[in-house]
Amino acid sequence: MVHANALLTPRARERLARLVVDDGWTCSAAAKMFMVSAVTARKWAQRWRAEGRAGMQDRSSRPRTCPRRTTSSMVRRIVQLRWRQRLGPVQIGGRLGVPASTVHAVLVRNRLNRLSHIDRISGEPLRRYEHDHPGSMIHVDVTKFANIPDGGGHRYVGRQQGARNQRATPGLPRGADRKPRTGTAFLHTVIDDHSRLAYVEICTNEQASTAVAVLRRAAAWYAERGVDIERVLSDNGSCYRSNAWRDACAELGITHKRTRPYRPQTNGKIERFHRTLADGWAYARHYNSDADRRAALPGWLHFYNYHRIHSAIGAAPATRLNNLPGHHS
Known part of the structure; x- marks a missing residue:
């Protein structure tokens, strides 16, 4: 699926790259025709040379590494405090020594950012369900x-x-106390x-x-x-x-x-x-x-x-x- 703000679709990227690679257009001229920058035109031309049509598809913008990402052990401690003691991000952050914004981000990823998502008795996340048609239940x-x-x-x-x-x-009945x-x-x-x-x-x-x-x-x-x-x-x-x-x-x-x-x-x-x-x-x-x-x-x-x-x-x-x-x- 093309990014919502992308100017070029995979087909338009291929046309742009072909103008540069096959027809000999300069990157600046091709970029002007498609109303993008010369850097963008050069990028798609290089991908066309290296990968062909497969290189014209969208790629994930997720970074390959994230050195400062919250460790899994810290995530478990945050989630445990949320489940068992129903603490908020500020209280959890103060207890564990991490920013409240980090705690909130962890809770959102684990769908625990709202206390209404946690069962009051067991402390476990609520498991909601709905049958697919009337009369099923x-x-x-x-x-x-x-x-x-x-x-x-x-x-x-x-x-x-x-x-x-x-x-x-x-006409009301009376109890033992009349x-x-x-x-x-x-x-x-x-x-x-x-x-x-x-x-x-x-x-x-x-x-x-x-x-x-x-x-x-x-x-x-x-x-x-x-x-x-x-x-x-x-x-x-x-x-x-x-x-x-x-x-x-x-x-x-x-x-x-x-x-x-x-x-x-x-x-x-x-x-x-x-x-x-x-x-x-x-x-x-x-x-x-x-x-x-x-x-x-x-x-x-x-x-x-x-x-x-x-x-x-x-x-x-x-x-x-x-x-x-x-x-x-």
């Missing part, structure tokens, strides 16, 4: 949100008013790995029968949009370890995979979606009742799937549904 999980009493919850009206609203809401309990909403979430297209249901529990029913409805919902589910990734929750879940996956022709125990990063896409769900819907504004918040979920999901620009893919999730198997064969 879906992520499933359950997240929980407290229900909202009539009049609003404590996040927006304060704890005292929130407690009064809770006591004034009719105080009313708003209860918990269990949101069963499903997200496609490639497109990030999301499906969410609000349920009253996280039992295996509920999770299986959500999976069946989610599979039908994705199928309506041309997505056939091949694999599903879940954590090690009891509902996903049940025989009912195993049988449902086998019936639907879906291969079930589970994350490593105590390793939620493996299912990070849906964990990040839960945060977006909380910020964009659950706690986005004041809801006068739990029914108001539930009624707002379908509209927010439509916005998320069809209009919101996803930061990881640079487009709305639904726009990636054109990358379905068989579409381009």
